[in-house]
Amino acid sequence: MGSTSTSESNSRMESCSHGSTRNLLEDAIKRSAWLIGVPRPRVPALQGYRSRALAIACLILHYKSLDERDDLTKLLAAGTFVGYSVILVALFCGYMMSELISKKLDVFFSLIGCAMFIASGVLILKEWENAWSTDTKKLAISKGSLAVTNGVLFFFDAIFTLRN
16 A cells, blocks of 8 residues: 555656646646636637638738728728737737637637628728729728638638537
């Protein structure tokens, strides 16, 4: 009986000395998380990185083609593109620190992003459809098309996140 506990403690000390102290601590936290009501993180921080990366492209195109006359279109597009660029940076920082986000939060970001990007894209396309053919119009049409595409990608991201 004494030799068993001594061998167990020796194996634990060996595992700690090989750098797995962090793994033991993480396992203990994961096992005890349900006791304090903390939901377990399940989703990698950059699962839908493609749709979030398009937010940066939309922001750059928005800066280059800021000639919309409708205040609602300007406000919604700027809020969507800047807001999701900030979210992208925060999720990227979390990914670099090996942090996971909860499935509910990821689905929430994806569904809200879907609605906002599709609404922004449709308003931009509607505003620029009858304008004169200029370079600014080409950039604005590209921006609107990318925004709608990004909204669709956010929708698929939400579906695939729910399926995991």
